[in-house]
Amino acid sequence: MTHEQLAAGLAPRLALLRALAAEQHVTRAADRLGVPQPTVSRWLAALSAELGTPVIVRNGRGVRLTKAGQILAEAAEQALGVLEAGCRRAIGEADPERGQVVLAFLHTMGGVRVPELLRAFRTSHPQVRFALKQAAHEEMLARVRAGDVDLALTAPLPVDEPDLECLPLYEQPLLLTVPTGHALAGRRRIRLEEIADEQFVGMKAGYGLRRITDDLCERAGFLPVLAFEGEEVDTVRGLVAAGLGVALLPQSDTALNGVVELGLTPTASRTIGLVWAAGVPLPPAAELFRAFVADQR
Incomplete structure (x- = not known):
């Protein structure tokens, strides 16, 4: 055979x-x-x-x-991932306003950013359904490639990866987060070189924020020593509050408890954007959502 x-x-x-x-x-x-x-x-x-x-x-x-x-x-x-994506596109052709969007996003986007974006979109397109998935950066990109996910809201955006396309949306500031009792807690800004000997807590390998942290520290002349690794930014922030290390994190959307955020010199940020598979037509509902997000920039 x-x-x-x-x-x-x-x-x-x-x-x-x-x-x-x-x-x-x-x-x-x-x-x-x-x-x-x-x-x-x-x-x-x-x-x-x-x-x-x-x-x-x-x-x-x-x-x-x-x-x-x-x-x-x-x-x-x-x-089956490819076949199911094709079936969703075929069904969506009949009525894009009643189709489904499979959206993956970073854990850090789930508290405020994604819900606000979906609420605004559903105001104009109330019948479009969403399947929401939270995952690490590398896992999201793999699922976009496999056809399991239509769009991924992530950072950093892929570079020199011809099988993926992306749409930059905005810059999210990154700050140094330290415990309230830390010797640096009274500072407003700091250079990364000054904390080369500090213990860090951060995301596990495969998460976009971990890659960005490693790259920023490497450019500052050192590699961070991670005492603890986590999968959620809130968990990492909690480890900082417990005095277990410092961390490079996005600015918090909520009131801080037990930590202080310090600005970086030079400033640091990550580019948040949408990613989708190159050369593969999006389901009509996903195309509607991508166009809506692009207009919100």
Whole structure:
């Protein structure tokens, strides 16, 4: 059997492999798909026979994918992401005002920025639906490439990545956040070189803010020593308040408790913008939203 023949036969069973990867249980996967369990069992047996190796093995009361099954499930996830995006575009063509936008955004944007943007958009387009996803910067870009996400609101914006397009929206100031009892808390501004020996707390690798922090410190002549890493800006700010280090963070939208924000010399900021896949038509509802955001600049 050629790989083209295998792919043609596999196409109807892509959703099954994705469901098995998620559920790790044949009955639950069958229920998720609305397919009788005997049918699922026959599909799995036929696929294993065609491959010449099992795609699942028993694991207690459930199942787990074999290496071959995992490879096919990963391919199924990518393929279905593209197919589902195409289905949404096709449905949206009938009525863009009732379509759906899959929007990913940084955790730091969820408190005020994104809700305000959505509220303003829905004033003119009340029937458009949104699927909202929060993720790390690198994960968002990967999901845009895979077709799982229409638009990502993120920073830093991609450079020299021809498979992605972006729209810069605004500059968000970055400040040094220190505990209220810190020796520098009385200062208004500071140069990064002055804190080269301080312990930092920051975001985990893969987050855009972590990359920006590392780049700014490197330009100042040092690499930050991170005592703690987190996945939420509020968590990082809380670690600073506990006296566990200093951090480079966006200016807070809410009242500060236990920390002081100091300006940087020279000033630092990050460019927030929208990112989407190059050369791939956006669903009509997502195109409406992108045009609306562009007009708000």
